Amino acid sequence: MxxxxxxxxxxxxxxxxxxxxxxxxxxxxxxxxxxxxxxxxxxxxxxxxxxxxxxxxxxxxxxxxxxxxxxxxxxxxxxxxxxxxxxxxxxxxxxxxxxxxxxxxxxxxxxxxxxxxxxxxxxxxxxxxxxxxxxxxxxxxxxxxxxxxxxxxxxxxxxxxxxxxxxxxxxxxxxxxxxxxxxxxxxxxxxxxxxxxxxxxxDHYLGKEMLQNIMVIRFANMLFEPIWNNQFIDNIQITSCETIGVSSRGNYYDQAGALRDMVQNHMLQLLTLTAIEPPASLDTESIRDEKVKVLRSLEHYSPGDVFKNVVRGQYGPGYINNEPVPGYRQEENVSPTSGTETFVAFKACIHNFRWANVPFYIRTGKRVPVKSTEIIIQFKPLPQVLYARLFGQLNPNLLVIKIQPQEGVFFQFNAKKPGTENIIVPVQMDFCQNCRLDNNSPEAYERLLFDVIRGDSTLFARWDEVEYSWKFIDNIASAWKEHQPEFPNYAAGSTGPAAAQTLLERDGRHWLHTGEVIT
CATH class of the missing domain: 3.40.50.720 (NAD(P)-binding Rossmann-like Domain)
Structure with a gap:
C-alpha cells in the first residue's frame, strides 16, 4: 500500500x-x-x-x-x-x-x-x-x-x-x-x-479519543514513524493512575486487584497500540494481527525475575487533596487482612527487531496524587561531547500522548535561550484538544456502541489477544502466590511504593509525567 x-x-x-x-x-x-x-x-x-x-x-x-x-x-x-x-x-x-x-x-x-x-x-x-x-x-x-x-x-x-x-x-x-x-x-x-x-x-479504553489517535499520530506523520524504534527511542513509559479508591466496587476489586482489573486489559492495550508494526492494511483483522504479534513477543519472566521486574502495592490511610482517606483494607466490602494489590508497576521487554533493548515501564494504581493516563516516549540523548562544553546539559526529546483527563500531544525539544549567552533550554509544543470550552469530544462508549451497531470490531479484543494477555498475567500471578506481600506499602496520596521508583533507578532512569516535563 x-x-x-x-x-x-x-x-x-x-x-x-x-x-x-x-x-x-x-x-x-x-x-x-x-x-x-x-x-x-x-x-x-x-x-x-x-x-x-x-x-x-x-x-x-x-x-x-x-x-x-x-x-x-x-x-x-x-x-x-x-x-x-x-x-x-x-x-x-x-x-x-x-x-x-x-x-x-x-x-x-x-x-x-x-x-x-x-x-x-x-x-x-x-x-x-x-x-x-x-x-x-x-x-x-x-x-x-x-x-x-x-x-x-x-x-x-x-x-x-x-x-x-x-x-x-x-x-x-x-x-x-x-x-x-x-x-x-x-x-x-x-x-x-x-x-x-x-x-x-x-475495553472502553479503546474508545477513548486519543487512544484511537495513536496510530494517526504515528503513521500519518513522517516526523515520527522513521524514528519509532530502538535506534532512536531510549524508553517508553505508560501510566494510568487515579486519585480515587475502590468506592463501592470492593466485592469485585478484592477478587481482581490491579493486575486483573487494569493490566490484563487496559494497560496491555496501551502497550500494543504503541508498539505495533505498521499493518499491511487498516482493516480490522490486519490491525488485530499486529497487536497479537506484540503480545506474543512479550518476555515472560521466570518466578525470580517477576519479583525483580514487577512491583505490587496496596494503599494505606493517607490524604488526597488535604482530605483524610481510609486505607484499602478499611474500604467497604474489603477484607481487613486483604492481600489484594491496588498498584502495579513493571518493566516489559518486547523481543523483536524494532523494540529489542527498549524497556517499557508500565504503572497503574489507585489513590495517587494526580489522575492521569499518558504515554511518554523518551528519545535517546544526543552525544554530549560538543554541547556539554558550550551549552550545558541537553535534555532528551520527549513525546507525550495524553489520553485523560486531558487529551492531546506534548512534544519537548531543545532550543537556545534568548540572550547573549549560549544556553540551551527545553521548550514545548503542547496541543490539548479538549481544553477549549467549545470542545465536546465523544465519550468512549459512544464510539464503541456505534461500531457494534455497524459491525466494526476493530476496537474490540479478539480471542487470541485475550488469550496471550492472560498468559502474560498468569505468569506474574503464579509467582505472587508463593509470597505473602507486606501490605500496605504506600500511603494514599503518595506516588506508590518505593520499589516502583527503584525499578527505574537501577536502570539510571526515573518516572516522568507531563507536569514534571513542562517545568
Missing amino acids: RTHDLIERAGNIFQLNPQPDNFPDSSCILVIFGGTGDLTHRKLMPALYNLLCENQLPQNLAMVALGRRDITSDEYCYGVYESIIKFARFDMDETSWRKLRNKIYYKKLNITDSSDYETLKTFLDKLDQEHGTGGNRIYYLAVAPEFFDVITQKLYDNGMAENRGAWQRVVIEKPFGRDLPSAQKLNRVITGVFSERNTYRI
Whole structure:
C-alpha cells in the first residue's frame, strides 16, 4: 500500500461515519442485560442520546432494558431521563429525548429463568415488526461476569441467537475470565453460540479519543514513524493512575486487584497500540494481527525475575487533596487482612527487531496524587561531547500522548535561550484538544456502541489477544502466590511504593509525567 493511502485510511478509520444508514444491516434491537445498573445509566444511555443528537443512530432501532425490578417502561425512562441530564455531553433537548424515548422499553427478567426468555423472545419478535429491525440483535451483557455464560446459554436454548437470515451479536464487558483457564472455558461457551465475528469483548479504553489517535499520530506523520524504534527511542513509559479508591466496587476489586482489573486489559492495550508494526492494511483483522504479534513477543519472566521486574502495592490511610482517606483494607466490602494489590508497576521487554533493548515501564494504581493516563516516549540523548562544553546539559526529546483527563500531544525539544549567552533550554509544543470550552469530544462508549451497531470490531479484543494477555498475567500471578506481600506499602496520596521508583533507578532512569516535563 502506498504511503499516502495508509495515511488517508489511518485518518478515516477512527472517525465516526456521519451516515450510519449507509450500512444496510445496521437496523437492530439493542438488548441490555443489567438495564437498571450503574453502567447503563451512567454510560450506555447517555452515549445513545449523544449519538442520536449527532444523527449517528440508524432509523430502525429499538432498545430493551432488562432488569430485576418490577417497574413500568415509563418509570424506567424517567430514570434514564435523569441520567441523561446528569451524564450526557449534550444538553437535554426535549425533541431529541422524545425520539429516544419512543425507542426504549423495559422488561423485568430473571437471568436464570428460561420462561422469562421465552417471553422476551415473543416481545422482541413483536418489536421487529413495529420498528423494522429484521431480527437483528445486539445483546449487551452489562452484568456481573458470573452471568455471562448463563445468559449466553439461555439465549441459545430459546432460539434467540441462531444467526439465520439476520445477525445477532453479543457485547461482553471486562473481565473476560479471571485467568487463562476460566477465560478459555467462557470463550468456549460464548463462541459455541456466537461466532468470533459476532463476539465483541469491550475495553472502553479503546474508545477513548486519543487512544484511537495513536496510530494517526504515528503513521500519518513522517516526523515520527522513521524514528519509532530502538535506534532512536531510549524508553517508553505508560501510566494510568487515579486519585480515587475502590468506592463501592470492593466485592469485585478484592477478587481482581490491579493486575486483573487494569493490566490484563487496559494497560496491555496501551502497550500494543504503541508498539505495533505498521499493518499491511487498516482493516480490522490486519490491525488485530499486529497487536497479537506484540503480545506474543512479550518476555515472560521466570518466578525470580517477576519479583525483580514487577512491583505490587496496596494503599494505606493517607490524604488526597488535604482530605483524610481510609486505607484499602478499611474500604467497604474489603477484607481487613486483604492481600489484594491496588498498584502495579513493571518493566516489559518486547523481543523483536524494532523494540529489542527498549524497556517499557508500565504503572497503574489507585489513590495517587494526580489522575492521569499518558504515554511518554523518551528519545535517546544526543552525544554530549560538543554541547556539554558550550551549552550545558541537553535534555532528551520527549513525546507525550495524553489520553485523560486531558487529551492531546506534548512534544519537548531543545532550543537556545534568548540572550547573549549560549544556553540551551527545553521548550514545548503542547496541543490539548479538549481544553477549549467549545470542545465536546465523544465519550468512549459512544464510539464503541456505534461500531457494534455497524459491525466494526476493530476496537474490540479478539480471542487470541485475550488469550496471550492472560498468559502474560498468569505468569506474574503464579509467582505472587508463593509470597505473602507486606501490605500496605504506600500511603494514599503518595506516588506508590518505593520499589516502583527503584525499578527505574537501577536502570539510571526515573518516572516522568507531563507536569514534571513542562517545568
